[in-house]
Amino acid sequence: xxxxxxxxxxxxxxVENIKxxxxxxxxxxxxxxxxxxxxxxxxxxDVVIMSMGSFAAQVKDVVxxxxxxxxxxxxxxxxxxRPFPINDIRRMAKQVKAIAVVxxxxxxxxxxxxxxxxxxxxxxxxxxxxxxxxxLGLGGRDIKKTDQRHIIEQSFRDLEKGFVEKESEWxxxxxxx
Numbered sequence: 001x002x003x004x005x006x007x008x009x010x011x012x013x014x015v016e017n018i019k020x021x022x023x024x025x026x027x028x029x030x031x032x033x034x035x036x037x038x039x040x041x042x043x044x045x046d047v048v049i050m051s052m053g054s055f056a057a058q059v060k061d062v063v064x065x066x067x068x069x070x071x072x073x074x075x076x077x078x079x080x081x082r083p084f085p086i087n088d089i090r091r092m093a094k095q096v097k098a099i100a101v102v103x104x105x106x107x108x109x110x111x112x113x114x115x116x117x118x119x120x121x122x123x124x125x126x127x128x129x130x131x132x133x134x135x136l137g138l139g140g141r142d143i144k145k146t147d148q149r150h151i152i153e154q155s156f157r158d159l160e161k162g163f164v165e166k167e168s169e170w171x172x173x174x175x176x177x
Contacts, residue, residue, distance in 0.1 A: 011083045018080065034077065036085030037092060041067060042074030047155040048092070050076040051102040052114060055143060059102075062148040073152050078114055089121040098130040100155045104137045111135075111168040130155070132164045136171040147171050 019035045026032040040060055042048055049059055056077035063075045076092060076099075078085070093099065103112025110116065115133030122128050134151050137143040150171060158164045 014083050015085070018083075034079060035088070036078075036080050036083075037088045038077035038079055039092065040075040040077070042076065042092070042095065044072055045074035045096055046072040046159065047098045047100065047152060048074045048076050048096050049100045049102060049148070049152055049155070050078055050114070050118065052078045052081065053104070055102055055104065055137065055148075058143065058145075059148050062145050062152065066149070066152055071152065071156065081114065081117070084117050084121065086121045089118055090125055093122055093125065093129050094127050096129050098132070098155045098159050100132055100134060100151050102134045102136065102151065104135075106135060106138065115168060130158050130162075130164055132158060132166070133168040134171050135168065141172065144172070 015036065022032065022035045038056070039048075041063055049063070051059060056075065059075050063073055066073050074096075099118065101112065101115040101118050103114050105113050107113050107116055112133045112135050115131070119131055122131065132155065136147055154169070
């Protein structure tokens with residue numbers, strides 16, 4: 001038990017180490033991609049679409065297009081799942097009305113892993129945005145701009161209603177098996 005305790009303590013300390021490395025990288029190379037979160041066009045955003053990996057780079061084009069159309073939308077790249085950036089998520093969540101969390105991984109019988117962690121991080125927050133999980137791109141399936149756009153548009157529809165009907169949604173299934 002003590003070993004697991006120390007393992008967890010080390011993971012919690014890694015948050016500050018990651019932030020320090022990001023700062024040093026910025027100083028040495030003049031580039032900054034965020035620390036544990038990379039925010040894109042989140043200033044004045046009502047909705048943010050949060051994801052990891054290659055999806056986070058792809059969705060920036062859709063965010064740009066939808067911003068040009070008048071949508072107040074931004075994108076957040078979750079750069080680490082472990083350690084999970086609880087405080088950064090809570091800070092970002094205070095600034096938005098809805099978060100769409102995109103997962104390419106599933107916790108079987110429940111929902112996407114990042115979605116589960118985001119919900120958990122916000123559980124005790126007094127100012128909670130609407131949060132919905134989306135599963136797509138599993139098994140290497142292509143993710144299209146239309147899929148990304150659907151997620152953002154659905155988040156704005158949820159905002160209009162004031163709630164999410166389905167906590168988690170599969171996007172682009174070929175059939176409802």
